[in-house]
Amino acid sequence: MIQKIHHVAIAVQSLEDALRFYRDTLGLPVHEQATREDQGVKAVVLTIGQSEIELLEPLGPDTPVGRFLERRGEGLHHICFQTDDIDKDLAELKAKDVELIDQEPRQGLVGRICFLHPRSTKGVLLELAQPPE
Amino acid sequence: MIQKIHHVAIAVQSLEDALRFYRDTLGLPVHEQATREDQGVKAVVLTIGQSEIELLEPLGPDTPVGRFLERRGEGLHHICFQTDDIDKDLAELKAKDVELIDQEPRQGLVGRICFLHPRSTKGVLLELAQPPE
Numbered sequence: 001m002i003q004k005i006h007h008v009a010i011a012v013q014s015l016e017d018a019l020r021f022y023r024d025t026l027g028l029p030v031h032e033q034a035t036r037e038d039q040g041v042k043a044v045v046l047t048i049g050q051s052e053i054e055l056l057e058p059l060g061p062d063t064p065v066g067r068f069l070e071r072r073g074e075g076l077h078h079i080c081f082q083t084d085d086i087d088k089d090l091a092e093l094k095a096k097d098v099e100l101i102d103q104e105p106r107q108g109l110v111g112r113i114c115f116l117h118p119r120s121t122k123g124v125l126l127e128l129a130q131p132p133e
Numbered sequence: 134m135i136q137k138i139h140h141v142a143i144a145v146q147s148l149e150d151a152l153r154f155y156r157d158t159l160g161l162p163v164h165e166q167a168t169r170e171d172q173g174v175k176a177v178v179l180t181i182g183q184s185e186i187e188l189l190e191p192l193g194p195d196t197p198v199g200r201f202l203e204r205r206g207e208g209l210h211h212i213c214f215q216t217d218d219i220d221k222d223l224a225e226l227k228a229k230d231v232e233l234i235d236q237e238p239r240q241g242l243v244g245r246i247c248f249l250h251p252r253s254t255k256g257v258l259l260e261l262a263q264p265p266e
Contacts, residue, residue: 001160004182005138008212012255021254025229026214027134048214049137050183055255075256076209079141081159081181096158121154122145122188123208 001089006082006110006129007045007052011068011075015044015057022046022053034109041065043109078125086112086130134222139215139243139262140178140185144198145207148177148190155179155186169242174198176242211258219245219263
């Protein structure tokens with residue numbers, strides 16, 4: 001079911017500052033930039049091997065990432081595992097009483113996604129994603 | 134220089150509980166277990182694609198992972214990037230005034246490693262690792 005780490009997301013105050021480190025100092029190439037008004041974030045995606053680093057800057061304080069920064073400061077925000085069958089996985093997770101944030105897959109930045117609740121994952125905000133074929 | 138995400142580490146209260154989710158529910162295979170007295174942790178390593186998930190349980194409260202749990206609770210602890218030349222990388226990071234936890238590479242769980250300080254990485258405890266050839 002799970003194939004690889006699709007991405008690791010980092011919450012930052014400023015994409016510009018964060019790019020100075022992740023792109024310029026570490027040398028990771030940028031392959032996508034996007035503003036997602038509905039999710040309240042600006043994102044920059046960098047490539048690392050077969051995975052990605054997603055830098056997330058909130059569009060304002062009253063957004064999920066804005067509240068995360070207020071509560072915990074900058075740092076690791078969530079991890080995303082790639083699956084080849086998100087419907088099957090979600091059905092199995094429900095059958096095993098895993099607490100879900102999304103009861104059904106929805107369209108996200110990287111394909112069909114759903115988030116699992118940190119209460120079921122040892123404190124980790126965990127996303128599953130099935131990219132388009 | 135940087136080739137891939139080598140692993141993502143998760144701090145947990147109990148490896149046994151965490152394995153119930155990451156191994157049994159998600160189905161990730163375990164490929165290594167180790168107790169590191171010097172680092173104050175018991176670790177279980179699971180395979181995910183070309184990367185790994187490292188579950189870390191502290192050997193006691195007065196250890197780095199024990200203090201992390203006390204301060205922040207269970208969750209994402211650090212991320213490790215694999216490099217093919219840690220000496221060169223470390224020299225470059227020093228030249229760019231990146232704040233380091235380890236001034237020189239040392240022998241770690243997965244090869245020659247060093248940790249960068251979260252002050253230089255937007256709040257992320259970041260490990261570089263050069264596995265043995």
